Amino acid sequence: MKSLEKYNIPSFDCPVDYSRLHKEELGHVSNSYDNSHLSNKFLNLSHKSCKKVFKNYLKNNNIKVDWKKINKCLEEVKDATHALKKKYKRERPKFHLKDFDSHYKNIEDMGSYSFPSGHTTTAHFIAELVGKSFPDHAHSLKDIARLIGQSRIENGVHYPTDVWAGQLLGETFANYFDVEINKQDKKQKKKFDSIDKKDEKSFCKKLRGLSKKYYPKLNEKDRIENYCEDMAQFIELSNEIENYDVDKCFKACLNFFLGYPISYCSDDEYILSHLRMLVASNKASNKDCIENYCSIHALIGDRVLESGTSGSLRIKNGKSTSGNAYAKPSNIVNYCNQLEDCSNPFAKHILYEWIHPFPDGNGRSGRIILAKDLNYNFKKCVQFCGNNYIDRIENFIQKYKSLENIFE
Secondary structure (H helix, E strand, C coil), X not given: CHHHCCCCCCCCCCCCCCXXXXXXXXXXXXXXXXXXXXXXXXXXXXXXXXXHHHHHHHHHCCCCECHXXXXXXXXXXXXXXXXXXXXXXXXXXXXHHCCCCHHHHHCCCCCCCCCCCXXXXXXXXXXXXXXXXXXXXXXXHHHHHHHHHHHHHHCCCCCXXXXXXXXXXXXXXXXXXXXXXXXXXXXXXXXXXXXXXXXXXXXXXXXXXXXXXXXXXXXXHHHHHHHHHHHHHHHHHHHHHCCCCCCCHHHHHHHHHCCCCHHHHCXXXXXHHHHHHHHHHHHCCCCCCHHHHHHHHCCCCHHHCCXXXXXXXXXXXXXXXXXXXXXXXXXXXXXXXXXXXXXXXXXXXXXXXXXXXXXXXXXXXXHHHHHHHCCCXXXXXXXXXXXXXXXXXXXXXXXXXXXXXXXX
């Protein structure tokens, strides 16, 4: 068991053959095998290579990872998993099912013991490892891992407890590996930006300095609380405009001020998305250009979008609520780059909203850009985005009728 010595592997109570639990699980496997819910295509693909399932997802979402580094980690994971299989020596479901009905003999012989599920361990390990580098996709990656685990049961090669143990192992192993698997070329990095702890600390330091500027007469405690309250009101209002209710914003902002990583500041993804975009806006240059806008929008996260993906530009025509057309997709880049010539941050914000660079999240990312332009004076942002905010935008659009009247 040398491959297990370096890991603090949790102990398992592997079900005993012919026990009550074993009989229940055997019935579950036979029922799942006879009445599978997953498609044959997925069952076959996940059976042959669960890595291929993840590779397809990553390719479809334009995510590049260093598979050489992942595979190197997987070698140790597989060694440890096989060591556990030899330790528990649980026979596969087919060993018991083949005597009940001849069609169970069609279940593939795997050539290894059943507990824990190696495919499931690998799937959850990959999901956790990749999810660390691409947190906006962590939820989807976990869903894929769960489906792979279910496929092991529907393929008749594993019991539910094999899958459960595999999930726990995969997630546990992922915590032992701190490896950078993000593989982005320069072009992609511009479009899909990211932030790290250094960026968060830099922005936190900036906000502390601004709190002194905006509340110079208050002591440090009151100054920070007042500024955090302004920031919290901004985040609450920005979400409220889009009909998303959030609470505990003040606590999240205070946590950020105290130096907590963004992921620890709140459980609400809508709050976290604003904090991430604020950090990204501070990291971006002061130049108004499509690259900066994409780098900010990329941090909004797919989970808070109703259409499109974070950082991806709109490719379809669209209209505002008043019926006026947004920028044609072919004009988005050009118009966004021309916003550099607009010195009024409020007018620029309205124009950004009207250009509508992304399928969704334009209002929220636009308000983040407005906050940056106002040097993170959140009180001014709230004043502008409060009462009559939508009317201001619509009145501006009605006045100029068409973006071509401004940019052409």
